[in-house]
Amino acid sequence: MKGSAVIQIDSETVRAFLEKIVEGNAGSFIKKIFDSSSKLRFYDNKIELSVLFFKFYAKLVQFPSTLCGVYEFEHNIPAEKLNISKLPQNIKIKDNKLYFFVPENVLTQNLIIRSMKISDDKIYIELTY
Amino acid sequence: MSGLYIRMDQDFVNGLVDKVIESNTKIPWLKNLNVQIKDEGMHFQADIEFMGEEKRLDSLISIKNKPQSLSQGSLVLALSGEEGIVKILQGIFLLLSRFSGGFNSRENNIEIDLEKINADPFIKEVFSYMKLDKMDFKDGEILMELSYRESD
Numbered sequence: 001m002k003g004s005a006v007i008q009i010d011s012e013t014v015r016a017f018l019e020k021i022v023e024g025n026a027g028s029f030i031k032k033i034f035d036s037s038s039k040l041r042f043y044d045n046k047i048e049l050s051v052l053f054f055k056f057y058a059k060l061v062q063f064p065s066t067l068c069g070v071y072e073f074e075h076n077i078p079a080e081k082l083n084i085s086k087l088p089q090n091i092k093i094k095d096n097k098l099y100f101f102v103p104e105n106v107l108t109q110n111l112i113i114r115s116m117k118i119s120d121d122k123i124y125i126e127l128t129y
Numbered sequence: 130m131s132g133l134y135i136r137m138d139q140d141f142v143n144g145l146v147d148k149v150i151e152s153n154t155k156i157p158w159l160k161n162l163n164v165q166i167k168d169e170g171m172h173f174q175a176d177i178e179f180m181g182e183e184k185r186l187d188s189l190i191s192i193k194n195k196p197q198s199l200s201q202g203s204l205v206l207a208l209s210g211e212e213g214i215v216k217i218l219q220g221i222f223l224l225l226s227r228f229s230g231g232f233n234s235r236e237n238n239i240e241i242d243l244e245k246i247n248a249d250p251f252i253k254e255v256f257s258y259m260k261l262d263k264m265d266f267k268d269g270e271i272l273m274e275l276s277y278r279e280s281d
Contacts, residue, residue, distance in 0.1 A: 002138060002140045003138065003140035003141050003144055004137075004138060004140075004141055005135065005136065005137040005141045006134075006135070006136045007133070007134070007135050008133070008134045008135075009132070009133045009134070010131050010132065012131050012277075013131060013132050013133060013276065016258070016277040017255065017258075017259075020255050020258060021255060106149055107145075107149070110145065110148045110149055111145075127141070128141065128144070129141060129145045129147075129148055
């Protein structure tokens, strides 16, 4: 569609990125989970990490109208057991909800999200102005 | 395709320029700012009305140097065409350089040095693995492709 920008990222790149973040930041238990995880899959608006017999997921349930704002996910990550002390400031976990916050600036508040989906092992965002 | 892929079309860039720049600046004789993306670069045009006469003044922005990753190297853009617009763009970058060492303007170039932009050291390190494979102006579109690599 005209007047749009498309951003697309695949699960392999996100996995490599997450591994790096986990390496520098998280406790050893999360590192172990990552090392033993077999697969990161994106489908049905879900980000799913398989570890042995377990499947951890975060499902996108709501996104803001502009690029900045709160992205709401449902998840089954046992956050309290994982002792996640060093979560980045813009991520909050409360019960089975995970909130991801994108700060406001002259660009993020002027970009409107036309569509956003997680499927076929890709995250796909279409923006307009 | 593996990696991070970003595509912006010309209408999108124009819409953003309208929203971010035009609606925040009040210059009575500046009628419109317009962007045209061609293979040779981005034409940045200003429609000026002065003493009853209207003119479209055209400048060209082309990529001279691409950064290696999201936190390494510099983006250098070469400016040519209408000297009045070129000088305005250079002036903006010189003003920004007073606030952050990441911005600069030299000769007919404007520059963003990603290594000098202040950011969290951990974010900078992680961003350094996102290598910029492609950054192009193509007829009507800006394309960028990045991929994750721990070394060059």
